[in-house]
Amino acid sequence: xxxxxxxxxxxxxxxxxxxxxxxxxxxxxxxxxxxxxxxxxxxxxxxxxxxxxxxxxxxxxxxxxxxxxxxxxxxxxxxxxxxxxxxxxxxxxxxxxxxxxxxxx
Numbered sequence: 001x002x003x004x005x006x007x008x009x010x011x012x013x014x015x016x017x018x019x020x021x022x023x024x025x026x027x028x029x030x031x032x033x034x035x036x037x038x039x040x041x042x043x044x045x046x047x048x049x050x051x052x053x054x055x056x057x058x059x060x061x062x063x064x065x066x067x068x069x070x071x072x073x074x075x076x077x078x079x080x081x082x083x084x085x086x087x088x089x090x091x092x093x094x095x096x097x098x099x100x101x102x103x104x105x
């Protein structure tokens with residue numbers, strides 16, 4: 001399995017967890033574990049050279065990582081009764097940047 005495939009699989013697990021949480025709320029410790037995992041994924045993505053990977057693939061993975069990171073942070077903050085406004089704004093900006101740029105999704 002290539003590094004890109006490994007990161008995609010890890011992101012898919014977090015995305016699945018985000019979906020599951022939207023259907024049936026997860027416990028705070030599970031949300032914090034997801035938050036730690038997506039942070040680790042982001043760090044691995046930033047520190048690995050992806051020679052031979054297309055720009056489109058990298059942009060797609062970057063988008064998915066950021067989207068998951070913002071969603072998980074929002075869910076964890078809600079569970080701890082903390083302010084979510086900043087991450088909601090950043091998530092909205094992410095979606096707007098994609099719709100304006102004609103990129104991902």
